[in-house]
Every structure is written in structure tokens, then in C-alpha cells.
Amino acid sequence: MSPEHWSPPSRPDSGQPAAATAQPSKDQVIAGLRATSEGGADLVQLLTPEGERISHPDFDLDITSEELRGLYRDMVLVRRADREGNALQRQGQLGIWVPLLGQEAAQIGAGRALRPQDMAFPSYREHGIAWCRGIDPTGVLGIFRGTDHGSWDPRETGFHLYTIVIGNQCLNATGYAMGQRFEGKVGDDSGEATMAFFGDGATSQGDVHEAMVWSAVYDAPVVFFCQNNQWAISEPLERQTRVPIYQRAGGYGFPGIRVDGNDVLASLAVSRWALDEARHGNGPVLVEAFTYRMDAHTTSDDPTRYRLNDEMEAWKLKDPIERLRVHMVREQIADQDFFDAIDTEADELAARFRQFCFDMPEPPPERMFSQVYAEGSPTIDRQREEYLSYLDGFADAHEGSAH
Template sequence: MQLLTPEGERVAHPHFDIDITPDELRGLYRDMVLVRRADRESNALQRQGQLGIWVPLLGQEAAQIGAGRAMRPRDMAFPSYREHGVAWCRGIDPTELLGIFRGTDHGSWDPMATRFHPYTIVIGNQCLNAVGYAMGQRFDGRIGDGHDSADAEATVVFFGDGATSQGDVNEAFVWGAVYDAPVVFFCQNNQWAISEPMERQSRIPLYQRASGYGFPGIRVDGNDVLATLAVTRWALEECRSGNGPVLIEAFTYRMDAHTTSDDPSRYRLADELEAWKLKDPIERVKAYLHRQQWADGDYFAEVERESDALAARLREYCQRMPVPSADRMFSEVYANGSSAVSAQRDEFLTYLSQFEQTGGER
């Protein structure tokens, strides 16, 4: 399913078309540019030793912004560890992501206030969490009966193509189907499960797997923000209306490494990367805005200045982040403390004090 070609030409679709205003499209463009800049700055911060690791989203901006902007305030999102764009759409500032990758916290936002669950590092585990939450939405009567309701809710869970080989994801499909849970399974198929290509993971397109579990699946051009927005809106409304799960396969591409500890040049060819550069999600929107005369050079320059300011703020914040005290890993384990953990803390702090006395490094 596609509404905007790589050349920036608008095409129609009989079932999933969408009306978009100039302001809305400029907003989507701005979202993608700022999210990409935050991602690139965070990647650079890791290379400079300011972060322990970073998980790039380069190339997947349209899939994440389209899906994130399709959600209503009451909907719930369950991310994996790459959904920086969805976090942006849920009102989470990029600075709040840094603690995870700097090793100072597990995520500083309130998941109930933002309706955005903490990042999940264990591959596919968030799918079971999401189905459980969606089952609760059904049991609590928070979905409609086939009619549009402002109070109805749904859940969307994000995972990659590699996660579809995990048992947790398949179990989530089973539970979601059996309980008719209002959950959208949003698979970002970026073609590579770290170093394993898509053809090593499945004999059929991933969206077709949904039929085996008894719910609909659809493949969308994941580099097309309009198509992703339209399909995700439809899928969420299906869930809010009580029609059960939907699987979306956003067909996109991971333009950078799996993480900053990965070297993609060892397993994929340069010409593959060059081919996908021609399908860039931001450039096609920029071309369409130019073609429709909905934006001019001044607008694009202003967005670039805003992205520069965001990068500078992100860099300054990261470099000024305080170092947590050494005993924090012990004091935050149990609400009421534990004699065993206290003993471990004392032993560890005694060990560290030896270095401080000698002036050595930890």
C-alpha cells in the first residue's frame, strides 16, 4: 500500500486513501527531520564515548512517525528499543532516551502519562506485554461495539522482522487472536535481523502470517509516511471497534547499523544501500511539498535551524548528565531493603574505596 511514491508523486488507493492538509504534511515532515537529527546526534555521542551504545533509526522515520501520529491520546504503545520516532510523537523529549543508553536509568518518562511503555531490550517480549494490556482494555470495556467512540482505546506494539522468529511474538499472536484483543502488531521490516536477511527468516511475506492466526494482515510502504499514517489509523480503529488484532508489515530499510556495536558492511552490499537511498522517506515528502507549493525554501531552512538547535541541546544535556552514585544499583533493588543486598553494597563500596585512596581509576 502506497500513497506517496519515492519521487514524491501522490497516488490514490481505493481503500486506504487519506486527506492531508498542507499544515499536517509540513508537520509530518518536521517530525521526521527532527527525529532523524536527534538520532544522528545520539549516534555521534556514542562514537565520542558519551553513550555506551545507540540503536539507530535512520531510514525508518516514516514508519515510526506515521504510526505514532495515527494514535489517539488514550491509545497505548509498546516499543522495542528503536522507536525514538514513536517516543517523539508521544511527547517524550529525546533527552529522556539518553539515560537508557548511557546506563544511568531504564527510562525517565511516566508510561501511563505518556501512554508509551519503557523500552524493551529482550527481543519480542513487548508483544506479550502489549497483548496483556490490550486484553485488559477489552475486559474493562474500553473498546467500542463497531461504532466510533471518543473514549475507545487500542494498543499498538512495535517490533522488527527478526522478532517474528521469536516464540514470544508467536505466542502474542495466539493470545491476541483468541481473546480478540484490540492490539495492532506493527512490524518494521527493515530487511535485516542484525546480519540475517529477510529471506532467511520467512518463506512468505510477513503480513501473510496473520491469516494463520485468524486476523488480517497488510503490507504498507514503510518509507511512505502518508500510507503508514492511513493504514495505522484504520488498524487502530478496527481494534477500537472490537474487531480484534491487525498485523501491519511496514516494508522499510535500516540505513545504518543494527546498533553502534554492529558493522553492516560485513554482511550487506553497498549497492543495496544505494538503492534504498532513492526511497528516502524525508526526501519524498520534501519533493511533494515543493510540487504542491506547500512549502518554500524559507520553511525548509527554518526546520534545519530547528534541527540544529535540537542537536545542540541534546549534546549539551548528555555531556552534563550526572554520574549516579555507586550505591544506587543496590538501593533501588527492593522497596524495603534486604540484608543480603546491603551486605553486597558494603562489600562493593569497600572495594571502590581502595581506588579512591590510591588515586587510581575505577
């Protein structure tokens, strides 16, 4: 289904009974959702797992060698920061970490499709989108160390703070996009668009459903970017839906499209198209990036308890970084010196990332009073004084016992 040929579902003739439709069996549902690890016939792909460049009738992409090298650098550096975050949590430096291993192409492709005037609403795994919006990887450490809610200004970066409540960012994104629509910031190539990022499990949340209803009714310029990594924590995709995720868009009255989420070129091309649809005033789009979570859902999860190793081994052959590397070598776009330089840069980033985490100061307890409300109040002031006095009492007792 190409987006140019998409049209809303036709309405049944008035007074005519609907024809009975045979419901697919559970085996048929699973076959339609996951049996083919290639994502099905409707999958948009520009770079095969073997690194071969292929064409697509609707989404061919003109891209320079320099841009290809930039995409490779993005994915390598983001993956290295992600691996360091994972290790830091295991070493007790972070309370939790949410890995993105395997989803680099989906995030870098979508992130590089965003324009400066656009707004992105992440969940808690979008370290690659943060990178594309100019946020240093160290900027997310405070969230997972429990010292802040995010170190960046959403207005300056065009990147909202991480959202922990599953699916809630879709409602936030829809409201923001409705504002873009009401304020006349859509309609031509200079218009604004919004992108909401979420996983396949979030599609079972009411917030996501409500967001799609409202965005459709108000033609909000929002792209719903679902990273279908096949597992919602321990639940497989067939527990979330009976049809491929992108096809659910038809029920809301806007187009849906499935892209190879391990193909950074296809993710870039489809995301650019979807954002342009939104910014030109054509309403929302649902993009399903068909990918795979190669690591645990978070560092508190053990994926070996619910998925087979054979499945992960099959997806390793579709690694997004390796397929771009093979393509660039085959086409003589990059040599060994280039790859060595990127690896060196990744090592430097990892060292800086780790040292930043070690050096992070502990926030004072007073901050929960001074950094929550925009303005003080007698009640808050009294609570602050009582709490700090309470803590001082512990300090005095400790000092007394030492003597």
C-alpha cells in the same frame, strides 16, 4: 488484499484429503519477499518515491497542509537526533546507539496515529515513536549511556520503556491489551488500543508467536507493527519467513496488511485504520511496514560485511523525508523559508542533545540498591552497606598512595 475484504482462511471439508500444494523453490521465495523493492502488488502507498500523491481505494487520507508540514518537521528532527546519537557513540559518550535512519516515515506515521488513551510498546529503535508520545530525544540518552532504564513514566506518556529482549514487548503489549479488553475499554470510537513495535527478525522469536496466538484467542485490541527493514542484523528476510510477513497473520486468524514504510502518509492512514479496528473490539491486526535500515543494526554492527552497497543506493532513492519534501514543493505547500527554519530548529536540537549528553551526571553506586526494589529489606540493606564500605576501601587506598 484490502482489509474490508479480508476473511479468515476457510476450513477444509471434513473427511476430504487436502490437495497437494507445490512448495515454492528458494528462488521463488526470495522473489516473493524481496525481488521487488516496491513491496509487491498488495503494498499500500499514497506517496510515490518521486513525491507524487496517489489515491488508494481503501486508505485515501484527508490531510491539511499544516499537518503535512508537521509530519515533515517530525521526521527531520527525529533523524537529526538519531544522527547525533550515532556520532556521540562514536566519540565514546554512549555505550551503544541503535539507529533508525530510513525508518522515520514508518515510525512517525504510526506514532501520529496513536491517540492519547492508547499504549505503545517499543523495542529499542523507536526514537520516532517516543517523539510522537511527547518524550524529548534527550530522554533516551540514559539508556544508551548506561545510567538508567528510561526517564519517562509509561503511564503518563502511553509509551512503555524500551525493551532489549527481542520480541518480548509483544507479549507485554498483548497482556496489556487483554486487560483493556477485560476492563471494557474497547467497543467504540473512544476506546483504547495498544501498539507493539518490532522488526522482521523478531518474527522468528517465540514471544512474538505466543503474543499473536493469545491476542487472537482473546480478541485483544493490539496492533502488531512490524518494521520490515529487510535485515535482522546480518540475516536477510528470506531467512525469517517463506511468505511475506503480513500474510502470516492469516494463520492466527486476523488481518494482515503491508504498507510502504517509507511513505509517511500511507503509514499514518494504515495505522489509523488498524488502531480503529482494535479499539472498536474487532481484535488484533498485523501491519508490515516495508522499509529499509539505512545504517547499521547498532553501532556495534558493520553492515558492509553482509549486504551490497548497490542495495542501499537503490533504497536511498526512496528516502522518506525527501519524497515528502518534493511533494510539498511541487504542491506549493512549503517554501524555502520553511525548510530553512526546520533546518535551524534541527541544528538547535542537535546542540542541545549533545550538551545534555556531556552534562549527564554519573549516578552514585548506591542507586542500584535504592532504585531497584520498591521497598527495602534487611538483606538489601546489608548488601548496600557492605558494597559501599568496599568502595570506600578503594578510595582510602587511593588517597594513601597519593601521599
